[in-house]
Amino acid sequence: MSNWRAASANAEAILEVENLTVDFDTEDGVVHAVRGVTYSLMPGEVLGIVGESGSGKSVSSMALMGLLPRSARVRGSIRYRGSELIGIHRRDLEAMRGTKIAMIFQDPMTSLNPVHRIGNQIAEALRIHHDDMSRQAARDRAIEMLQLVGIPNAAERARSYPHEFSGGMRQRAMIAMTMVNDPDIVIADEPTTALDVTVQAQILEILQRVKEEFNSSVILITHDLGVVAGMADRVMVMYAGKPVEFGTVDQIYENPRMPYTLGLLGSLPRLDSDGTERLTPIRGAPPSLIALPPGCPFQPRCPLAQPLCNDVEPELMATDDSNHTAACHYSSELEGDVEAVEIFEVTTDDSELIPELADDL
Amino acid sequence: MSQSSTSVTTPEDAEAVRGPTGPGPEREFTVAARSQRSMVARRFIRHRLAAASLVVLVFVILLSLVGGRLWKYDYSRTYSDFPINGGPSLDHPLGTDSVGHDLFAQVLRGAQKSVQIMLLVAIVSTTIGIVIGAVAGYYRGFIDAILMRLIDLILTIPLLVIAAVLSVRASKSGSFALALVLGALVWTTLARIVRAEVLSLREKEFVEAARALGASDRRIIFKHLLPNVTGSIIVSSTLTMATAILLETALSFLGLGIKSPETSLGKLVSDGATAAQTRPWLFYGPGFFIIVIVLCVNFIGDGLRDAFDPKQTRVRA
Numbered sequence: 001m002s003n004w005r006a007a008s009a010n011a012e013a014i015l016e017v018e019n020l021t022v023d024f025d026t027e028d029g030v031v032h033a034v035r036g037v038t039y040s041l042m043p044g045e046v047l048g049i050v051g052e053s054g055s056g057k058s059v060s061s062m063a064l065m066g067l068l069p070r071s072a073r074v075r076g077s078i079r080y081r082g083s084e085l086i087g088i089h090r091r092d093l094e095a096m097r098g099t100k101i102a103m104i105f106q107d108p109m110t111s112l113n114p115v116h117r118i119g120n121q122i123a124e125a126l127r128i129h130h131d132d133m134s135r136q137a138a139r140d141r142a143i144e145m146l147q148l149v150g151i152p153n154a155a156e157r158a159r160s161y162p163h164e165f166s167g168g169m170r171q172r173a174m175i176a177m178t179m180v181n182d183p184d185i186v187i188a189d190e191p192t193t194a195l196d197v198t199v200q201a202q203i204l205e206i207l208q209r210v211k212e213e214f215n216s217s218v219i220l221i222t223h224d225l226g227v228v229a230g231m232a233d234r235v236m237v238m239y240a241g242k243p244v245e246f247g248t249v250d251q252i253y254e255n256p257r258m259p260y261t262l263g264l265l266g267s268l269p270r271l272d273s274d275g276t277e278r279l280t281p282i283r284g285a286p287p288s289l290i291a292l293p294p295g296c297p298f299q300p301r302c303p304l305a306q307p308l309c310n311d312v313e314p315e316l317m318a319t320d321d322s323n324h325t326a327a328c329h330y331s332s333e334l335e336g337d338v339e340a341v342e343i344f345e346v347t348t349d350d351s352e353l354i355p356e357l358a359d360d361l
Numbered sequence: 362m363s364q365s366s367t368s369v370t371t372p373e374d375a376e377a378v379r380g381p382t383g384p385g386p387e388r389e390f391t392v393a394a395r396s397q398r399s400m401v402a403r404r405f406i407r408h409r410l411a412a413a414s415l416v417v418l419v420f421v422i423l424l425s426l427v428g429g430r431l432w433k434y435d436y437s438r439t440y441s442d443f444p445i446n447g448g449p450s451l452d453h454p455l456g457t458d459s460v461g462h463d464l465f466a467q468v469l470r471g472a473q474k475s476v477q478i479m480l481l482v483a484i485v486s487t488t489i490g491i492v493i494g495a496v497a498g499y500y501r502g503f504i505d506a507i508l509m510r511l512i513d514l515i516l517t518i519p520l521l522v523i524a525a526v527l528s529v530r531a532s533k534s535g536s537f538a539l540a541l542v543l544g545a546l547v548w549t550t551l552a553r554i555v556r557a558e559v560l561s562l563r564e565k566e567f568v569e570a571a572r573a574l575g576a577s578d579r580r581i582i583f584k585h586l587l588p589n590v591t592g593s594i595i596v597s598s599t600l601t602m603a604t605a606i607l608l609e610t611a612l613s614f615l616g617l618g619i620k621s622p623e624t625s626l627g628k629l630v631s632d633g634a635t636a637a638q639t640r641p642w643l644f645y646g647p648g649f650f651i652i653v654i655v656l657c658v659n660f661i662g663d664g665l666r667d668a669f670d671p672k673q674t675r676v677r678a
Binding site for chain 1: 565566567569570571572573574575576577580584585588589591
């Protein structure tokens, strides 16, 4: 963990997102993909954003880059070092992309142009923002970057085409390409989802190393809670387009105060348990973002739901620690060491198992 | 293309063995990696008909470009000592006409004009086709609709009719203007092909990645999208050349293309057509050249299409 808290004491937030909303007009109605996201990112900090598919984590980050399709209506405020990004001219936005805010994509198989050599692609990324740079200088820099992300024989491999690289190598090349313009903020959108578990660990390690090297802040979007735990400083859990819990990694993992977070953690196998505990699934599916009922969006799936939850959607409220906020009327019920099994019902029944297996338990 | 024939220089597991850093032991296969370009070239050469056509076409083009200067007779001069309407002989391989021109000299000159027009048409139509197709495919929506209707409009009017009308004016200002007019009419197929490919390519993640790196639309179109369409562009432009030479021939045959004293293959065929029964060499000499050039270009186009097609298996690289 980096010392973001020490840094935040005397440094301004590098990015402030305030009440960001994104709506899409569709034939079925308006989809409220992001319904009010507020956070700030400190220099050098790693912010993890977790949530299931459709929770708005990717859309909210694409909005930072101005990469959403034109049909998207983005409102709210995004300030990079104090200057507003929403509504600025396209050319100014293009100048920001890559140099101030850059992005690593999920699938390294398709995010590299198949007809260009790896080294040239990285050099090209550099020359977008440095017209005066010579081809040779750009190429040398590209090779340096490839070395930095751990591509062996970088000078030679720079002449390879993407299809000659393995998945892990491509994601490294992608990281090199993203970092070559020394961005202040890197948005990593599920950087490891398309990779093997062993390669995932290497990629995260490289991401961490590169981040330190360039002193960048990282927004790490993932649905893999393990990835977040290993790398992030703070975590924002999103559900149905809104953050539902926000805190440091330790706070979120050790003492989740929103039933959804607890459910997510409870649905994962843990190495520190004795192996006899049941995993607790969160039943049901996320709500449609077209016509949300007035209450808490998690209410239909929530074991703690009370009549109040049906009517009033809770805001993010401070729990026992002011840094740790949760959007739940009854978050105090989760205070202390509450296990998921205590709240969520275990839905599987041992009698359904094959007898021999059941005996082992 | 044909991943299987590209040597696997970096097996997946070698990375794990080496770890993230350090070169580690050399574990690469000894098969040399082939670049895309050399693979296409190799496939093309294996396509015998296409390769032979290329040789013939290059020979014809060289002959038409420099042959006229080396040949003992001048195409524009009438020689009073020539046999009138003489048949082919050692001295005059394609015979002579009624006013004392050496037909071989004229065919060389005509072929030169026709090849010049062909190349110019290819350049003009490819440029227009690429730009219009890429812009339509990339921006979609309104711009796309306008440009595609423009193409529909050009395609609904018979090509020969517009060409005839436009070239009456253009041919006064020489073959260069004629080529420009033809080029401005035959880009439609290429534009449609480029548009279709760009439409699907623009949704690829590498385009979004380029945008996330701050690339402008122009940069994305020219540096990221068009290089992916190169194969189709080359094939289509090649086939356009054959169309161009036939179109020029047809126009000149109708008396709307190249005018005297300039000459082209089409004009020579036209001049000889009246005597096709009695003095066939006047008609078949230049006609043979047209057929050779068009066939060669078409075979080359065919060979290129096969060479660029990763799925074709008939000719292995």
